[in-house]
Amino acid sequence: MTTPDDPVRRRVLAASLAALGAAALPALAAAPLAVTPPPGGDADARTGTRLILLGTAGGPTPKALRAAPASAVVVDGAVYVVDCGNGVARQLALAGLRLGALRGVFVTHHHSDHNADYGNLLLLAWAADLRTPVDAWGPPPLKRMTRQFLRLNATDIRTRIADEGRVDPATLIRAHELRSGGEVMRDERVRVRAAVVEHPPLQPAFAYRFDTADRSIVFSGDTRPSAALVELARGADVLVHEVMYLPALEKLIASEAQAARLRQHLLDSHTTAEQVGQVATQAGVKTLVLNHFVPGGDPALTDEVWRAAVAPHFQGELVIGRDLLEL
Numbered sequence: 001m002t003t004p005d006d007p008v009r010r011r012v013l014a015a016s017l018a019a020l021g022a023a024a025l026p027a028l029a030a031a032p033l034a035v036t037p038p039p040g041g042d043a044d045a046r047t048g049t050r051l052i053l054l055g056t057a058g059g060p061t062p063k064a065l066r067a068a069p070a071s072a073v074v075v076d077g078a079v080y081v082v083d084c085g086n087g088v089a090r091q092l093a094l095a096g097l098r099l100g101a102l103r104g105v106f107v108t109h110h111h112s113d114h115n116a117d118y119g120n121l122l123l124l125a126w127a128a129d130l131r132t133p134v135d136a137w138g139p140p141p142l143k144r145m146t147r148q149f150l151r152l153n154a155t156d157i158r159t160r161i162a163d164e165g166r167v168d169p170a171t172l173i174r175a176h177e178l179r180s181g182g183e184v185m186r187d188e189r190v191r192v193r194a195a196v197v198e199h200p201p202l203q204p205a206f207a208y209r210f211d212t213a214d215r216s217i218v219f220s221g222d223t224r225p226s227a228a229l230v231e232l233a234r235g236a237d238v239l240v241h242e243v244m245y246l247p248a249l250e251k252l253i254a255s256e257a258q259a260a261r262l263r264q265h266l267l268d269s270h271t272t273a274e275q276v277g278q279v280a281t282q283a284g285v286k287t288l289v290l291n292h293f294v295p296g297g298d299p300a301l302t303d304e305v306w307r308a309a310v311a312p313h314f315q316g317e318l319v320i321g322r323d324l325l326e327l
């Protein structure tokens, strides 16, 4: 048993993060993204429930091949964002979604690949066309983070209020802290529930389930195989789940002094390709969407590699996620 202050544990965690970052390729140009402009020009006007993967790489290091974790659920034009990895506002713009249509933000946990642009998303939406309240949910200390972020940006905020006649963003942004699973919110379009998942050492970390009139979509967040997640996802139309490819990670960490311990740390807090198929099967979901790829910057890990690793363990529809994919 170690504590967060244990120097060995700190070294292992640092090495673990380095391993995830080392997965990024040095100087490889990103493959051009197939960005389909929204038909009719106004994506927000479409009815029904849409799922758009905004960023699909796991780990804190920016990568050429995939953007940082973020997804959008769009219900009758209202935008709900799950996780705010670096670049989330730009990814929303690339997806043809209006920042002013943002109604809810759901942070799964406070690793920087999931929250680095939490404040930026809200600030930039406000500087764009956000005029209606946005509710944000996540583990503590989300309220303090929100307050401090607004303070950090006080110069810009004060200037725009005076210069452009905008309302104070503090009156639009409502942060709520979650400490346990259960119903998170419900409005006229969507009901959102959460489950506490297993992503040590961060606690709590959440998975979220969205139920709308026409669809049910579950996001695992970061977790090792979790019984609570299986329960939350039971019978859902779509499960968007994190995945790691252990053989590639084993190669990356082979030279580390504590390779065995590092491997165990990854297994304690994330889900392998084999396990994600098993989780989706146990939950009985129709579609499994792979997301939060670790490593997320290795072009050798083609869709075929991921598919071959997961497919033997899940008989339903399997989607290999990519940035800006709409489902």
Ligand SMILES: [Zn+2]
Pocket: 058, 059, 069, 111, 113, 114, 222, 292
């Ligand atoms: Zn992550």
Ligand SMILES: [Zn+2]
Pocket: 109, 111, 199, 222
């Ligand atoms: Zn994490």
